[in-house]
Amino acid sequence: MPDHTQEFGKYGASGVRGSEAVSRRLDDLAGGIVSPVDTRRGLLARLHYLTRSDRSREAARAAGLTVTDRTLKAWLDGRQRPNARNLQRVEDAYRTVRRQNVARHLLSRLNSRGGTRVELHPLNQSQVPRPRQRVLEYRSFNIRTWDRIVRAWSEGDAAALDAAWTDQIVDLGSQWGQYEYVTNVGFAA
Structure with a gap:
């Protein structure tokens, strides 16, 4: 070999x-969200995905998105815009949580x-x-x-x-x- x-x-x-x-x-x-994270649409879609339930929020925190609930609310309301480092954290957390959520379904299809x-x-x-x-x-x-x-x-x-x-x-x-x-x-x- x-x-x-x-x-x-x-x-x-x-x-x-x-x-x-x-x-x-x-x-x-x-699959997942196609709009880039640095657009308003892409950011909001990712934030909604990461904050739609307590389980999603916990997974996002475990994946590295450790901002306060107040900051998240300001981002969702459009009163504040995340800096480049936080945009990358949102993207990384979204990818991680998305992978965890679809892994079981994908595995059953592949096997x-x-x-x-x-x-x-x-x-x-x-x-x-x-x-x-x-x-x-x-x-x-x-x-x-x-x-x-x-x-x-x-x-x-x-x-x-x-x-x-x-x-x-x-x-x-x-x-x-x-x-x-x-x-x-x-x-x-």
Whole structure:
């Protein structure tokens, strides 16, 4: 079995870690508010999502949104505008709470009917000198249990997500190391 890639991009290859591409795809599947947080509409939508119940408020506080109720009310009423740091906190808290809320539903969809087919698009070697290029091909395989991947994603644990993803791609056989970095990972739920 190959080792992990030590010096990715040394000869000009480009791509992202497979686990990062999976995280992005899960975020896309989770959906959510499209308007940017720095617009009035986007901010209000996120604040309503984070403050609609006591449970939501607790989750937002646990996710890092630790402003007072008075400040939240001022933001909701439009009497005050959050600074850039607080806007980022609102966005981070929204993403965290959204992930936690949709994880169970997403997991059941991904695990149903024997798992989900995953497509791996190999890394981009257009800037790699010809003698150093590898023959890489588009690959697909089936992931039957998504539990560890979705749990790590919903908790925001990048290291656990990478470990869970690596455990899945070893099913590609001796070529799994070629797909540690990819241009895209595609799947539907």
